[in-house]
Amino acid sequence: MRPFLYSRADGLDHAVQLAREGARPIAGGTNLLDLMKLQIEAPERLVDINRLPLGGIEPDGEGVRIGALVSNSACAADERIRRDYPVLSRAILAGATFQLRNKATTAGNLCQRTRCYYFYNIDTPCNKRRPGSGCSAIGGFNRIHAILGTSDACIATYPGDMAVALAALNAQVEITTAQGRKRHVPVRGFHRLPGDTPEKDNVLEPGDMITAVALPPPAGGRQIYRKVRERSSYAFALVSIAAVVRMEGGKIAAASLAFGGLAHKPWHDPRIDELLAGAMPSDALADKAADLLLEGAQGYGDNDFKIPLARRALKAVLREATGDAA
Ligand SMILES: Cc1cc2nc3c(=O)[nH]c(=O)nc-3n(C[C@H](O)[C@H](O)[C@H](O)COP(=O)(O)OP(=O)(O)OC[C@H]3O[C@@H](n4cnc5c(N)ncnc54)[C@H](O)[C@@H]3O)c2cc1C
Numbered sequence: 456m457r458p459f460l461y462s463r464a465d466g467l468d469h470a471v472q473l474a475r476e477g478a479r480p481i482a483g484g485t486n487l488l489d490l491m492k493l494q495i496e497a498p499e500r501l502v503d504i505n506r507l508p509l510g511g512i513e514p515d516g517e518g519v520r521i522g523a524l525v526s527n528s529a530c531a532a533d534e535r536i537r538r539d540y541p542v543l544s545r546a547i548l549a550g551a552t553f554q555l556r557n558k559a560t561t562a563g564n565l566c567q568r569t570r571c572y573y574f575y576n577i578d579t580p581c582n583k584r585r586p587g588s589g590c591s592a593i594g595g596f597n598r599i600h601a602i603l604g605t606s607d608a609c610i611a612t613y614p615g616d617m618a619v620a621l622a623a624l625n626a627q628v629e630i631t632t633a634q635g636r637k638r639h640v641p642v643r644g645f646h647r648l649p650g651d652t653p654e655k656d657n658v659l660e661p662g663d664m665i666t667a668v669a670l671p672p673p674a675g676g677r678q679i680y681r682k683v684r685e686r687s688s689y690a691f692a693l694v695s696i697a698a699v700v701r702m703e704g705g706k707i708a709a710a711s712l713a714f715g716g717l718a719h720k721p722w723h724d725p726r727i728d729e730l731l732a733g734a735m736p737s738d739a740l741a742d743k744a745a746d747l748l749l750e751g752a753q754g755y756g757d758n759d760f761k762i763p764l765a766r767r768a769l770k771a772v773l774r775e776a777t778g779d780a781a
Pocket residue numbers: 479480481482483484485486487488504523549550551552555558559560561562563564565566567614615616617663664665666689690691692
């Protein structure tokens with residue numbers, strides 16, 4: 456690990472000031488410290504934000520505001536989250552381990568970096584780690600890589616679970632800018648596709664600090680998080696689906712679906728939600744939804760299996776969400 460300057464912020468203004476001067480926020484440290492130890496990232500300054508008053512889950516109009524420092528464990532266990540946003544609780548509990556979830560924070564989880572093997576191996580070219588050096592995954596081993604929204608520069612996936620549920624719930628990220636202003640970005644627009652600049656994971660600007668995530672009023676309905684992975688715990692998603700589906704009189708009244716493990720960001724395609732709303736559930740409908748999802752999907756060899764896997768997972772989730780008990 457390279458030497459770095461460490462400061463502990465004693466308030467939001469102090470943290471913003473340090474961030475404006477170039478300090479990088481550190482929360483649970485479960486991703487950033489690994490990246491620093493492996494010399495994938497070498498920030499010269501860190502600002503420890505753990506003492507900021509951002510650890511609460513509070514009512515926010517008819518919705519809920521989750522502070523940036525709420526641990527993943529606390530969020531998943533919160534009574535309101537379990538009752539009104541169970542897809543979020545389930546997605547968080549599908550990730551990592553007890554110990555990691557106790558340290559991991561809402562903001563840190565959103566900003567976690569890809570698990571591409573080559574990103575973690577500093578001896579191989581990687582455009583995300585070293586822009587312009589090439590992409591070792593294209594033409595290399597790419598079992599965990601993206602099939603949607605890829606570019607010639609990068610085919611990495613965003614690896615997290617929580618953000619997939621937040622995308623299905625249409626949550627907003629609350630950001631305090633380096634100038635001290637507040638702005639809100641929908642989770643659906645927070646992470647980026649790689650394009651020509653895969654080194655940029657999300658829309659945060661230098662000095663931006665995430666202060667909270669705001670959930671809209673509860674959508675009700677049946678909420679499902681299905682994560683398909685290599686083993687049943689302690690593994691990242693190959694394909695995941697967060698679904699919020701409300702039924703009325705045997706028809707789908709409203710649906711909101713988001714997908715993980717397929718792209719550089721949690722994938723949300725509004726055409727799927729529109730197709731499902733007002734429709735009678737059927738196998739043919741689920742196939743049409745999968746056609747929309749996978750239109751333009753491209754495999755890179757080892758990850759070709761994700762295309763049929765995503766179709767099967769989507770059909771299974773829709774069957775479960777619209778079944779007799781829905
Ligand atoms: C072995 C292992 C298995 C895992 N399995 C899973 C899994 O299955 N599913 C899953 O979703 N995750 C998994 N994770 C990832 C884990 O969830 C993340 O490491 C964790 O959520 C990051 O949160 P943190 O608070 O520790 O972030 P940190 O490591 O502190 O920070 C991560 C990034 O967020 C930035 N950041 C932190 N707070 C702020 C803020 N307020 N504003 C702006 N930027 C900020 C930091 O600067 C850094 O860039 C796993 C991790 C490990 C090590």
